[in-house]
Amino acid sequence: MTGPGPVPAIAVHGGAGTVARSSLSAEQEARYHAGLAAAVKAGQIVLMQGGSALDAVTEAVVSLEDCPLFNAGHGAVFTSEGTHELDASIMDGRTLAAGAVGCTRRIRNPVRAARAVMAGGDYVFLVGEGADRFAAEEGLVLVDNAYFATEARREQWRLVRERGGTALDHDAATLFAVLPKTRPDPDNKLGTVGAVALDRDGNLAAATSTGGLTNKHAGRVGDTPIIGAGCYANNRTLAVSATGSGEVFMRLVVGHDISARMEYTGADLAASCSHIIMERLPAYGGRGGVIAVDRSGKIALPFSTEGMYRGYARGNDAPVTAIYR
Amino acid sequence: MTGPGPVPAIAVHGGAGTVARSSLSAEQEARYHAGLAAAVKAGQIVLMQGGSALDAVTEAVVSLEDCPLFNAGHGAVFTSEGTHELDASIMDGRTLAAGAVGCTRRIRNPVRAARAVMAGGDYVFLVGEGADRFAAEEGLVLVDNAYFATEARREQWRLVRERGGTALDHDAATLFAVLPKTRPDPDNKLGTVGAVALDRDGNLAAATSTGGLTNKHAGRVGDTPIIGAGCYANNRTLAVSATGSGEVFMRLVVGHDISARMEYTGADLAASCSHIIMERLPAYGGRGGVIAVDRSGKIALPFSTEGMYRGYARGNDAPVTAIYR
Numbered sequence: 001m002t003g004p005g006p007v008p009a010i011a012v013h014g015g016a017g018t019v020a021r022s023s024l025s026a027e028q029e030a031r032y033h034a035g036l037a038a039a040v041k042a043g044q045i046v047l048m049q050g051g052s053a054l055d056a057v058t059e060a061v062v063s064l065e066d067c068p069l070f071n072a073g074h075g076a077v078f079t080s081e082g083t084h085e086l087d088a089s090i091m092d093g094r095t096l097a098a099g100a101v102g103c104t105r106r107i108r109n110p111v112r113a114a115r116a117v118m119a120g121g122d123y124v125f126l127v128g129e130g131a132d133r134f135a136a137e138e139g140l141v142l143v144d145n146a147y148f149a150t151e152a153r154r155e156q157w158r159l160v161r162e163r164g165g166t167a168l169d170h171d172a173a174t175l176f177a178v179l180p181k182t183r184p185d186p187d188n189k190l191g192t193v194g195a196v197a198l199d200r201d202g203n204l205a206a207a208t209s210t211g212g213l214t215n216k217h218a219g220r221v222g223d224t225p226i227i228g229a230g231c232y233a234n235n236r237t238l239a240v241s242a243t244g245s246g247e248v249f250m251r252l253v254v255g256h257d258i259s260a261r262m263e264y265t266g267a268d269l270a271a272s273c274s275h276i277i278m279e280r281l282p283a284y285g286g287r288g289g290v291i292a293v294d295r296s297g298k299i300a301l302p303f304s305t306e307g308m309y310r311g312y313a314r315g316n317d318a319p320v321t322a323i324y325r
Numbered sequence: 326m327t328g329p330g331p332v333p334a335i336a337v338h339g340g341a342g343t344v345a346r347s348s349l350s351a352e353q354e355a356r357y358h359a360g361l362a363a364a365v366k367a368g369q370i371v372l373m374q375g376g377s378a379l380d381a382v383t384e385a386v387v388s389l390e391d392c393p394l395f396n397a398g399h400g401a402v403f404t405s406e407g408t409h410e411l412d413a414s415i416m417d418g419r420t421l422a423a424g425a426v427g428c429t430r431r432i433r434n435p436v437r438a439a440r441a442v443m444a445g446g447d448y449v450f451l452v453g454e455g456a457d458r459f460a461a462e463e464g465l466v467l468v469d470n471a472y473f474a475t476e477a478r479r480e481q482w483r484l485v486r487e488r489g490g491t492a493l494d495h496d497a498a499t500l501f502a503v504l505p506k507t508r509p510d511p512d513n514k515l516g517t518v519g520a521v522a523l524d525r526d527g528n529l530a531a532a533t534s535t536g537g538l539t540n541k542h543a544g545r546v547g548d549t550p551i552i553g554a555g556c557y558a559n560n561r562t563l564a565v566s567a568t569g570s571g572e573v574f575m576r577l578v579v580g581h582d583i584s585a586r587m588e589y590t591g592a593d594l595a596a597s598c599s600h601i602i603m604e605r606l607p608a609y610g611g612r613g614g615v616i617a618v619d620r621s622g623k624i625a626l627p628f629s630t631e632g633m634y635r636g637y638a639r640g641n642d643a644p645v646t647a648i649y650r
Contacts (some may be wrong), residue, residue, distance in 0.1 A: 002637070085455075096576045096609060102427075102453050123545050124572045126429050128453035130410075130544015219455015220448050221427070228553050228578035247449045251421045253553035253581040260585035284421060 001181025005200040009297040011312035012039045012060050014070040015191035016243045016289040019307025019323055032069060033321045036311035039063040040319035043197055048316060053197035053239070054092055054115075054207035058196035061111040061207045068150045070309070071191035073109060074147040076211025078157035081218055084148035086211055087225040088114045093204030093233035100225035101135075102127040108141040111209045114225070116140060124227065129307060137261070148211065160215045170186055192232070196293045204239035204295060206231050206255075213246075213288035222246025228256035235295060237262040238269055239317075243308065244281070244288010258292065269294040270302075277302045331526040333372035334621060334622040336637035337364045337385050339395040340516035341568045341614040344632025344648055357394060358646045361636035364388040365644035368522055378522040378530035378564070379417050379440075385520035386413070386436040386532045393475045396516035396636070398434060401536025402472040403482035406543050409473035412550040413439045418529030418558035425550035426460075427452040436534045441465060441549070449552065453544075455597035470530065473536065485540045501605040517549055519566025520555070521618045529620060531556050531580075538571075547571025553581035554585055560620060562587040563594055568633065569606070569613010577605060594619040595627075602627045 009063045024032070028227055043060035047053070065073025076084045088110035089100035099118025102125065107113045116138040117126055126134050136142055194208040208231040210224040223230035223246040230246065232255030233239035254276055261272040273292050281287065282304060289303025291310060301310050311321035339361055349357070368385035390398025401409045408649070413435035414425035424443025427450065432438045441463040442451055451459050461467055519533040533556040535549040548555035548571040555571065557580030558564035565580045579601055586597040598617050606612065607629060614628025616635060626635050638644035 091576075098576050122572075123542060124575045125546040125551075126542065127546050128543040128544050130428070130542055134542060134544065217448065217451065217455055217459060219451040219453050219459065221450040221452050226450075226551060226553075227575050227579060228551075232578075247447075250449045250552050251416075251423050253557075253578060256553060256578040256581050257585065260582065260589060264589035266587060297612070 005202055006198060006295070006297050007092070007315045008199055009299060009312065009314045010040060010043040010047060010056055010060060010195065010197040011291040011293055011299050011301060011308065012036060012043070012193070012195045012311030013062065013289070013291045014064055014193050014242055016303045016305040016308035017115070017191060020161065021324055027303050029323065032309055032323055035067040035069050036321040037308055037319045039195065040311040040313050040321070043195055044289065044313045047197060047199055050200055051247040051311050052117070053199040053203045055198065056197040057195040057205045057207040058090065058111055058115055059211050061193060062109050064193035065109050065111060065209055070193045071211045072193040072209040074148055075150050075153060077153050077191070077214040079218055080215045082318065083145055084211055085218065086110045086148070086209070087221055088209035089225040089227060090114045090118055091205065091227060091230040091231055091233040092118070093239055096234060098124050098227045100125045100227060101131040101224045102221040103219055104131045106142045107130045107135045108143045111207050112140055116208070125225065127221070157214055162221050165325065183212070192230070192243040194243065194291060196239040196241050196291050198293050198295065198297050199279045201237070202295055204233045204235050204293065206233040206239040206284040208243045223254070224251035226250055228253050230255065232256050232259055238292050238294045240290050240292040242288065242290045245286045248281060248284050249284030252276070252284060252286065254281070254290070258290070269298050270300045273300040273302050277304055330527050331523060331620070331622050332640045333522070333524050334618050334637070334639045335365060335368040335372060335381055335385060335520065335522040336616040336618055336624050336625060336626060337361060337368070337389065337518070337520045338568055338614070339389060339518050339634030340614045341628045341630045341633035343397055343630065346649055352619040354648065357634055357648055360389070360392040360394050361634055362522065362644045365636045365638050365646070368520055369638045369644070372522060372524055375388050375525055378524040378528045379415070381522040381524065382520040382530045382532040383415065383440055385482065386518060386534050387434050389518035390436060390534055391432050395518045396536045397518040397534040400475050400478065401475055402478050402516070402539040404543055405540050408470050409536055410543065411435045411473070411534070412546055414536035414552060414556040415439045415443055415532040416530065416552060416556055416558040417443070418560040418564055423449050423550060423552045425450045426456040427550045428544060429456045430470050431457040431467045432460045433468045433472065435485060436532050437465055439532070450477040450550065452546070454523070464498055481525060482539055493524060517555070517568040519568065519616060521564040521566050521616050523618050523620065523622050527560070527620055528620065529558045529560050531558040531564040531566045532572040533566045548574035548579070549573055553578050555580065557581050557584055559584050563617050563619045565617040567615045570611045573606060573609050573611030574613065577609060577611065579606070579615065583615070593641065594623050595625045598625040598627050
């Protein structure tokens with residue numbers, strides 16, 4: 001039996017972007033809420049059974065990868081070549097151990113591959129065919145690349161190509177929102193999933209997973225699998241998972257910068273997250289959000305876009321989910 | 326005409342690791358010093374003609390990539406499959422613009438591809454075949470993968486395989502040092518090249534390039550192309566390029582952590598570099614070094630290994646080069 005540690009907490013996101021209220025029907029909204037709640041519950045069950053934050057974020061992200069609504073795993077967007085290339089990462093706040101995969105094409109659940117890379121101990125980041133092969137060596141489930149395709153994403157890709165865009169929204173829902181527009185909206189580039197958790201032992205963990213940008217150049221890797229950018233966890237500070245304009249998140253090393261502000265200036269979780277997302281990021285043309293939890297179980301979910309699919313739960317409380325501001 | 330700005334400065338490295346004095350002959354030493362001095366001069370010429378720090382670090386790293394002594398470009402180590410996979414990155418301290426390539430197999434000078442990714446503006450990081458294709462689209466020089474091979478690296482790879490090692494030293498020179506050992510030495514995993522510079526306009530830039538780990542798993546990407554880990558530049562703080570146990574550098578987000586300590590605590594360049602390399606890194610089993618320059622032209626070259634191939638110059642001064650402590 002472990003002693004009376006902190007109350008476990010988990011938060012998840014399913015991407016940030018232009019999610020105007022008018023763009024989603026009540027039925028569509030309900031599906032997103034259900035998908036987010038299922039992911040929160042998948043992690044919550046692990047935590048309430050005394051499991052680790054690492055296991056909780058893994059199961060929560062697997063749930064989001066398997067849900068066709070979100071841009072990760074099944075439901076990932078199309079590259080410019082009509083294929084799917086997926087990125088994922090995970091980090092253990094206790095040891096700063098980390099694992100990530102980039103540009104994978106055959107791993108059904110990229111976050112499980114990131115976890116296997118971390119567990120292997122030799123590497124932190126594997127990309128491309130080498131990552132697919134590593135997953136096979138580890139006995140993970142491989143699939144045909146077509147497994148990731150959905151009709152909604154194919155239609156989205158077709159529309160983006162017709163407009164000559166190189167990147168557009170990642171969300172099946174916002175697909176409808178952008179239809180009337182003549183130019184791709186920079187707000188619509190954003191789609192990723194992630195989870196952060198605090199377990200009973202006081203350990204923090206974070207995981208992030210994505211299909212990237214619609215119509216992206218083959219080989220493009222964003223902030224999602226970059227330790228310190230789209231994913232970071234450190235028991236001294238916080239666990240954080242990001243979603244947004246990935247290239248700016250990489251240049252600003254967003255996850256680690258939030259942590260460094262907490263560590264070096266004593267700023268609290270909310271202030272540090274807010275400063276980076278609401279002030280620093282926009283100064284470089286970036287938009288998006290983060291989900292974050294600190295070692296006391298405080299949760300922050302700031303975003304600068306119209307909406308961010310998000311959810312959280314503490315202890316045995318029912319999951320709370322939200323889409324708009 | 327620009328006004329009397331700061332005196333330009335440039336520093337380069339050719340990797341850190343176990344470089345015992347006994348392992349290098351006088352002739353070998355002289356070749357390393359010459360290779361380092363040539364790289365310093367390549368950047369110095371740019372700076373003294375009023376060129377940018379970005380151009381200076383690009384030319385310095387190209388010089389190191391083309392030199393067969395160093396583990397980058399021609400002279401890169403072998404993967405477990407007998408091929409070469411190269412990583413590189415570059416960052417502009419003025420704008421925080423950045424570009425990187427990972428796991429490339431056909432780009433003669435990976436740092437030029439990183440620069441092209443940055444210049445393109447759409448992406449920060451491209452990997453694998455997608456990166457090779459992007460370089461071709463940009464008109465960069467492509468080569469057969471065999472271009473990167475040297476006899477010294479092939480012999481090193483053979484020895485590593487005979488011992489069943491998955492990673493060993495990156496340096497042609499330390500090849501001789503490890504011969505008497507029966508187990509791969511963790512100190513010998515380290516090999517990378519890089520450059521940092523301050524130009525007359527007061528702008529900072531950093532670039533890093535590597536062939537990675539000898540006998541590495543296909544697809545392995547280390548800290549070299551990770552913005553914030555092996556490469557970081559920010560006019561507010563410093564430009565830094567790292568070399569060492571890449572996986573630990575990634576977990577600690579070394580480049581950005583040095584910058585964050587300077588920004589948030591007011592620590593100076595030397596103190597911040599020293600803290601991360603000499604205290605934080607060893608606490609997680611990491612070894613290596615960094616080269617760094619701040620906006621006043623101060624240079625720091627700390628390393629925790631026996632040696633680090635390094636060189637620097639200020640203004641028109643003759644380059645200073647060194648190998649051992």
